[in-house]
């Protein structure tokens with residue numbers, strides 16, 4: 276973990292992600308324990324492969340790239356991991372927009388490091404997807420052709436410096452709530468990538484929380500800027516968890532395969548409950564008149580996001596979809612010479628090794 280340069284105010288959770296980091300550590304310990312248990316050596320020669328797959332999943336062990344897996348399981352993982360990787364890469368744009376305008380050298384350095392981390396997350400995830408038999412080049416091409424998705428949230432604009440705080444607190448916060456259970460995903464390479472990603476996301480959420488805390492305790496203009504950012508990012512952040520359970524096409528099967536561990540609505544609820552407490556400490560208001568504690572459910576009642584808007588954004592009609600994709604395509608074209616040079620260098624090195632071996 277990164278250093279701890281921010282003392283949480285009285286009553287704030289030590290970990291701005293609401294103790295989720297402890298769950299990541301527990302998942303990491305479980306991964307090690309699963310590897311140490313019996314059945315991870317592969318099926319016997321005459322064993323039914325589908326039965327072996329089910330047994331491994333039921334026993335909370337990990338499916339590894341060498342293992343047989345149903346085609347639909349492989350396709351689901353490629354879809355989800357690729358969408359996740361693309362989100363990390365496109366997700367660099369809204370905050371990257373503020374690197375040169377961050378209010379101090381310290382803020383600039385922190386934001387630069389955070390945006391670089393997102394690139395790193397994209398790389399871990401593309402690498403995890405490659406273990407399923409598809410290349411990173413193919414995945415990138417699918418994104419550029421508009422045949423694979425990325426998260427709806429990155430199609431909203433960052434209008435003020437406070438938006439960088441709101442992205443950290445709410446967007447990274449939603450990302451962690453969604454991703455901590457993925458540390459226990461049945462596919463080993465994805466679970467392992469998520470453990471590292473979640474540890475870093477926890478730092479990201481904390482930096483956003485600290486930006487908002489500073490603004491919310493600053494001048495009236497700074498307070499207003501922080502509140503305006505939370506007002507604009509709240510509902511798009513709720514929508515990140517996907518359609519409501521009744522409309523989620525993949526949840527039931529993904530949960531049966533232990534790729535997803537909780538439904539979209541369960542995770543959304545967990546996020547709301549976590550944010551209400553933190554908003555109180557920040558001194559910011561969640562923009563929902565109907566938000567109130569429900570004693571019977573032991574959870575907050577809240578207003579759902581606009582799912583028609585989510586579908587519009589997913590289908591390419593959000594405020595910034597065209598701009599984000601145009602930027603990504605231009606960056607890809609600009610980077611062509613780097614890929615060519617790297618390939619030529621790798622070919623040269625391979626040639627040298629052959630000569631030495633001969």
Ligand code: FAQ
Nearest residue numbers: 359362363366393425426427450515516517523524525526
């Ligand atoms: N945006 O049946 P479900 C981050 C699609 S990373 C776009 O419920 P599923 C870090 C879904 O793909 C954020 N599309 O689907 C960061 C499906 O379409 P398809 C990304 C969405 O997969 C922070 C259809 O709707 N995180 O933020 C969205 O079971 C700051 C039906 O939906 C991940 O990708 C959406 N919000 O559940 C970076 C986490 N929601 O493929 C930079 C991994 C749904 O059939 C800065 N992914 N769709 O055409 C997941 O956990 C899941 O894929 C869900 C969706 C929960 C997103």
